[in-house]
Amino acid sequence: DAMVIQNPRYQVTQFGKPVTLSCSQTLNHNVMYWYQQKSSQAPKLLFHYYDKDFNNEADTPDNFQSRRPNTSFCFLDIRSPGLGDAAMYLCATSREVGEEDTQYFGPGTRLTVL
Amino acid sequence: DAKTTQPPSMDCAEGRAANLPCNHSTISGNEYVYWYRQIHSQGPQYIIHGLKNNETNEMASLIITEDRKSSTLILPHATLRDTAVYYCIVRVVIQGQLTFGSGTQLTVLP
Numbered sequence: 738d739a740m741v742i743q744n745p746r747y748q749v750t751q752f753g754k755p756v757t758l759s760c761s762q763t764l765n766h767n768v769m770y771w772y773q774q775k776s777s778q779a780p781k782l783l784f785h786y787y788d789k790d791f792n793n794e795a796d797t798p799d800n801f802q803s804r805r806p807n808t809s810f811c812f813l814d815i816r817s818p819g820l821g822d823a824a825m826y827l828c829a830t831s832r833e834v835g836e837e838d839t840q841y842f843g844p845g846t847r848l849t850v851l
Numbered sequence: 852d853a854k855t856t857q858p859p860s861m862d863c864a865e866g867r868a869a870n871l872p873c874n875h876s877t878i879s880g881n882e883y884v885y886w887y888r889q890i891h892s893q894g895p896q897y898i899i900h901g902l903k904n905n906e907t908n909e910m911a912s913l914i915i916t917e918d919r920k921s922s923t924l925i926l927p928h929a930t931l932r933d934t935a936v937y938y939c940i941v942r943v944v945i946q947g948q949l950t951f952g953s954g955t956q957l958t959v960l961p
Contacts, residue, residue, distance in 0.1 A: 781949035842894030
């Protein structure tokens with residue numbers, strides 16, 4: 738029944754230790770998004786894939802990378818996490834990028850950096 | 852993206868209608884108004900969207916003023932499970948991104 742799945746739901750890493758968060762979808766949507774949501778703030782888009790085309794937001798730090806090996810899966814890699822990267826990371830999908838294409842969000846992965 | 856302004860918090864009695872306002876005075880003619888909500892520790896959930904006309908679905912109604920400078924989301928019979936942050940978003944479609952504002956924390960009281 739789940740449409741956008743994120744694993745794990747909670748992730749703890751150490752300062753500077755690379756970490757990968759994963760997202761999968763059963764909707765066969767073309768577009769996958771990664772958002773960062775810090776405590777008490779609104780979600781902020783990091784980047785998205787339209788099929789295999791990667792689109793980075795201008796202010797996304799170089800520390801954040803993404804991979805999309807196939808339609809169903811998308812990964813967020815944080816190369817050297819800092820304390821400021823502790824946040825909820827949300828994956829979303831949409832069929833297309835049109836005005837009326839709804840984004841469906843996963844439950845998020847809460848990242849703690851020690 | 853057009854900026855949206857929402858009250859930071861609102862209360863509503865259970866069973867009553869919840870009316871959540873949003874101002875978007877700089878909206879352009881081709882920008883849609885979207886509403887999402889986020890229940891604590893969950894991902895945002897789509898509620899409804901519209902361009903000019905009022906819209907209704909199983910979750911809510913969206914009333915957009917004739918000049919499109921403001922809108923109201925209506926939850927007709929609020930329940931405790933409707934307690935969440937509600938985001939009004941004016942959507943630029945260039946790359947499909949949603950730009951979230953600060954939202955309204957709706958608390959439904961028993």
